[in-house]
Amino acid sequence: MIEEKDISLERAVLIGVITKDQNEEKSKEYLDELEFLTYTAGGYAIKRFTQKMDMPNPKTFIGTGKMEEVRQFIEDNDITTAIFDDELSSAQERNISKILNVKVLDRTNLILDIFAQRAQTSYARTQVELAQCEYLLPRLRGMWTHLERQKGGIGMRGPGETEIETDRRIVRDKIALLKARIKTIDKQMAVQRGNxxxxxxxxxxxxxxxxxxxxxxxxxxxxxxxxxxxxxxxxxxxxxxxxxxxxxxxxxxxxxxxxxxxxxxxxxxxxxxxxxxxxxxxxxxxxxxxxxxxxxxxxxxxxxxxxxxxxxxxxxxxxxxxxxxEPLEEDDLETERTxxxxxxxxxxxxxxxxxxxxxxxxxxxxxxxxxxxxxxxxxxxxxxxxxxxxxxxxxxxxxxxxxxx
CATH class of the missing domain: 3.40.50.300 (P-loop containing nucleotide triphosphate hydrolases)
Known part of the structure; x- marks a missing residue:
């Protein structure tokens, strides 16, 4: 377990599921890794929540009762972030955010955040930004923050175009721009490798x-x-x-x-x-x-x-x-040696x-x-x-x- 040493670390809860494809032991391993990811990103895992399910709830990932247990713990313990061990759909993320009223992240979002922190060169930052935009695109609907209007304004919005459509167009344009930039750098790096x-x-x-x-x-x-x-x-x-x-x-x-x-x-x-x-x-x-x-x-x-x-x-x-x-006592006849x-x-x-x-x-x-x-x-x-x-x-x-x- 990682000890909380810095009061500036974000207080988080970790949430995973136990399914037919991911047993209890496997779920614990993934949550151990998720805790290390959380620490690397600048957070501290206060508590873990797991639930046995045939498959994740398509609306809220976990069941209604477990979600209420998580919400109550967050409210009672000054938690700022809820981190889920699997990638959430945009609908799940919206629904969970409304219930918990805190920042909601999934494993993918957490890894992208770590990459954003670690990127040192212009190329690495471009790669991370591209990945973030591709992750963001299907999740624009219902986001409480708003994209900066890099290309918005008079003459840029089509007839009857909604704000969400404008935002999607901005992100798609950004993705195209970043892919073009990476393609250029890729050619330069290929030349370097050839040299x-x-x-x-x-x-x-x-x-x-x-x-x-x-x-x-x-x-x-x-x-x-x-x-x-x-x-x-x-x-x-x-x-x-x-x-x-x-x-x-x-x-x-x-x-x-x-x-x-x-x-x-x-x-x-x-x-x-x-x-x-x-x-x-x-x-x-x-x-x-x-x-x-x-x-x-x-x-x-x-x-x-x-x-x-x-x-x-x-x-x-x-x-x-x-x-x-892991030690195994010589007179231990019950524990199977693995x-x-x-x-x-x-x-x-x-x-x-x-x-x-x-x-x-x-x-x-x-x-x-x-x-x-x-x-x-x-x-x-x-x-x-x-x-x-x-x-x-x-x-x-x-x-x-x-x-x-």
Whole structure:
């Protein structure tokens, strides 16, 4: 649980459902993640509400009785925000806002807000703004705030056109403008990628907050922003790395997440282009997280969607220093021993049997097993390089070589 340390944090309640497709344990996992998202965005989760349902209520997401329980708690505890774990329809959002009379967000809206906070470059901000506009467009009706009239006024409103239609036209025009701007930048970035020559490209991929940026900093001697919050990195960082006089390009990409909004996958196309064009993927996994195997599945699903699922991949299990198995007493005959009781050695054996020597176990923070990691990456990059340049294994005359420490 995240402790409330700053009185400036927004006080929020989290709301999820337990359905036939999402059991109680799964619902708790998602709400744990939603709480971390809330903290990353600048909020503090005061209480969680869950309800067992066959499917979410099409009008209010949860039932009438549970909604009244939430409303009463919000009123009694000075809550300013209600956050739902699944994406709400525009009708659900309107209905819930009328009942609760506080700010209502869903998981998608929350992630978009975090991206807006984290976007540093003009390109990242443009990508986030596009995603926000695409999310906003179907939700304009009934919004209590009003869009700034960027193109409104005399001569701009059609005959009989209502305010909501005008707002929609403004947002559609904005979306078209942002897409054109991104298309221009995409062309520039494609040229930049082309200018990098034929060096082997390696991309760090993985769930958010697994330590990709920390690993990038360690092996490339660069200063990429990293902290223990979700989506610390939005902009792709590319660095030249040299291992034993063999240079290659290493890119750090935006982290993936379960229930990743479609708008973000679309708007962050260029970030994903670094993955598509990579020769080798380093799939970084936080092995200390209790649901790391589900994180792996989520990342592999997105890699498949962007047609990168068949690329050569090394599984890099990070944060071995933080891994602890759930204890099981020797005389406990009732509790079934499951994966949560596995030792680190058992996990190594399990994954080595799945992917062979393409599984590495390291701690980027404490620099444990980094020499094995570098050697494995070196061998893989060298094989790709030799295949590409069969008569000239290591010759890159335009670069200054320096061994990594």
């Amino acid at each position: 990098r020559g034929k060096m082997v490209r390696v991309a760090l991929v993985g769930y958010t907050n697994v330590g990709k940026s920390t690993l990038m900093n360690v092996i490339s001697k660069s200063e990429v922003f990293a902290e223990n919050k979700l989506f610390a990195t939005l902009d792709t960082t590319v660095r030249k790395v040299v291992i034993q006089n063999l240079p290659f390009l290493l890119s750090d990409t935006v982290g993936f997440i379960r229930k990743l909004p479609t708008q973000l996958v679309d708007s962050f196309k260029s970030t994903l282009d670094e993955v598509r064009e990579a020769d080798l993927l380093l799939h970084v996994v936080d092995i200390s997280h209790p649901n790391f195997e589900e994180h792996i599945a989520s990342v592999e699903k997105i890699l498949g969607e962007i047609k990168s699922g068949d690329k050569p991949t090394i599984m890099v299990f990070n944060k071995i220093d933080a891994y602890t198995a 994966e949560k009781h596995y030792t680190l050695e058992e996990w190594k054996s399990t994954w080595m049997s799945k992917v062979g020597n393409n599984a590495l176990f390291i701690s980027a923070l404490n620099k444990k097993n980094l020499e094995d990691f570098k050697k494995r990456v070196y061998d893989e990059v060298r094989d790709i390089h030799v295949t590409r340049f069969p008569y000239n294994e290591f010759l890159y005359p335009d670069y200054n070589y320096e061994d990594m420490e």
